[in-house]
Amino acid sequence: MNRQIRVCGKVQGVFFRKSTQQKALELGLKGWVKNEPDGTVLVEIEGDLHSILAMQSWLRLGPPQAEVEELEIITGEERNYEDFLILQ
Template sequence: MCCRRVFRLSHRKEGMESARQTKRVRVYVSGRVQGVFFRDSTRERAERLGVSGWVRNLPDGRVEAVFEGEAGAVDELVRWCHEGPPHARVEGVEVEEEPASGGARGFEVR
């Protein structure tokens, strides 16, 4: 009985550690995503989720962003990018995983 209880605790601990794993992605969002507060809304959402990184407009009309933080929070922010703020019309989202730097702090609109 003792061993069974220890196993359950260590199993839960491993699950918690994997949820806290740091993840970094580069995201490209296309559609009507400039001039609709996409960057400011992304910063606000990232700060609420505790995700670091930056977001900027590209000359071709897309928005580019880098997100780094706990894997679950980064995934949630990427899911949000598929919708964006109310006036955005997202047509596509490309996501590229990158090695986490571990040094990212805060979130910047460029």
């Protein structure tokens, strides 16, 4: 199962990518996270439904310094990622 999630709000410069990577690895998810030029954070995750739903719940809050306003969630095609990476 694959989800692409755009996280909107105060989500850059607050350790969002590193925290997202840690949570994804904890949940056994694969994929990546990166900052976007428009100030959002884009996350692509793959795994079982339970883990993806847990990650979506966590992304609604983010790390302590973040102020998440909205999640835009799209179901995508599985790409069979090997790990969870922070992209530049």
